[in-house]
Amino acid sequence: MVMSVVHLTSVHPRYDTRIFLKECRSLAREGYAVSLIVADGKGDEIKDNVSIVDVGASQSRLKRMFKTTQGVFEKALALDGDVYHMHDPELIPIGLKLNRLGKKIIFDAHEDVSKQILGKHYLGKTTRWVLSKVYGSYETWACKRFDAIVTATPFIRNKFLTVNSSSVDINNFPMLGELAPATNDWSQKRNEICYVGGIAAIRGIKEIVEAMGKVKSSVRLQLGGRFSEKSVESIVKHNIGWQNVDELGWLDRDGVKNVLSRSIAGLVTLHPIVNYIDALPVKMFEYMSAGLPVIASNFPLWRDIIEGNGCGLCVDPMKPVEIAEAIDFLVNNPDQARQMGANGYRAVSEQYNWPIEEKKLFELYASLVKA
Numbered sequence: 341m342v343m344s345v346v347h348l349t350s351v352h353p354r355y356d357t358r359i360f361l362k363e364c365r366s367l368a369r370e371g372y373a374v375s376l377i378v379a380d381g382k383g384d385e386i387k388d389n390v391s392i393v394d395v396g397a398s399q400s401r402l403k404r405m406f407k408t409t410q411g412v413f414e415k416a417l418a419l420d421g422d423v424y425h426m427h428d429p430e431l432i433p434i435g436l437k438l439n440r441l442g443k444k445i446i447f448d449a450h451e452d453v454s455k456q457i458l459g460k461h462y463l464g465k466t467t468r469w470v471l472s473k474v475y476g477s478y479e480t481w482a483c484k485r486f487d488a489i490v491t492a493t494p495f496i497r498n499k500f501l502t503v504n505s506s507s508v509d510i511n512n513f514p515m516l517g518e519l520a521p522a523t524n525d526w527s528q529k530r531n532e533i534c535y536v537g538g539i540a541a542i543r544g545i546k547e548i549v550e551a552m553g554k555v556k557s558s559v560r561l562q563l564g565g566r567f568s569e570k571s572v573e574s575i576v577k578h579n580i581g582w583q584n585v586d587e588l589g590w591l592d593r594d595g596v597k598n599v600l601s602r603s604i605a606g607l608v609t610l611h612p613i614v615n616y617i618d619a620l621p622v623k624m625f626e627y628m629s630a631g632l633p634v635i636a637s638n639f640p641l642w643r644d645i646i647e648g649n650g651c652g653l654c655v656d657p658m659k660p661v662e663i664a665e666a667i668d669f670l671v672n673n674p675d676q677a678r679q680m681g682a683n684g685y686r687a688v689s690e691q692y693n694w695p696i697e698e699k700k701l702f703e704l705y706a707s708l709v710k711a
Contacts, residue, residue, distance in 0.1 A: 553581030651684030
């Protein structure tokens with residue numbers, strides 16, 4: 341009998357890299373009957389043997405958290421799956437309801453939400469602390485009742501192991517070959533570096549643009565993504581460094597591959613806030629998978645990965661001068677940059693890749709089948 345699996349999200353896009361491209365498609369290839377409930381208003385479809393079911397888009401966050409989540413619950417019940425795999429904290433109440441109905445429940449913790457709340461500096465210090473504690477207590481109480489916890493990093497896994505012994509880290513490492521160029525011919529590179537991802541102050545965009553005003557080489561920044569803060573967008577676009585930036589907007593996966601293929605290096609200089617220091621940023625490994633040297637924040641974990649594999653340079657993300665110096669070094673030393681890129685590609689091929697992680701996903705699901 342084929343096991344029916346239902347993934348649920350009220351927040352993420354239908355083709356989310358972790359949820360759809362990796363987990364859902366891998367499970368479908370492994371022989372599971374996979375459905376994915378989304379809430380984007382784009383309708384139902386079947387793609388790569390995954391049945392995508394749309395409950396409709398919401399017009400506000402408040403409506404999403406109540407009306408949309410109720411729609412997700414009703415659709416989840418109608419699908420009558422054997423295993424339900426949830427991807428958003430706001431769906432925890434749905435998981436508890438399905439659990440009481442005898443369903444097997446997996447909660448996928450993409451982030452350490454308690455730490456994430458502490459990093460929201462637009463909230464007052466006391467408010468952050470109280471919200472973090474309240475959410476953490478609720479999450480702990482709920483996750484004790486679920487059949488398994490999947491986490492995006494070993495550090496989040498370690499937190500949940502104290503709550504639920506069936507916790508496993510399934511890291512968001514790259515799919516082999518997806519972003520790799522057909523040939524890593526450095527002579528074909530342009531005088532460009534890149535940043536691809538969400539654009540926000542805490543992700544270092546102010547310092548990156550300021551660094552582009554301090555570089556001595558004639559390098560340009562290829563900026564892929566959307567600004568999440570209008571005030572920050574205005575500030576950086578009035579910085580002198582902006583004249584060396586090409587704003588590309590949101591990029592699909594082919595667009596990302598194209599930018600990476602012509603760039604000399606990739607930037608991931610996130611600020612040293614509590615929920616980033618122990619994170620494993622997807623973009624860092626995607627740069628590596630494309631054979632690019634990485635300019636990364638000098639957090640201890642990141643330094644171990646980048647310098648330990650000889651695949652880039654670590655800098656103080658709060659110091660634009662250091663970022664500029666790292667950019668100039670890689671531009672002016674193409675042989676060393678190419679070798680760093682090759683080292684990163686090898687590290688991904690051997691260790692930091694999705695085929696290794698999907699095996700852990702399969703083992704977890706197999707254990708639930710036997711339970």
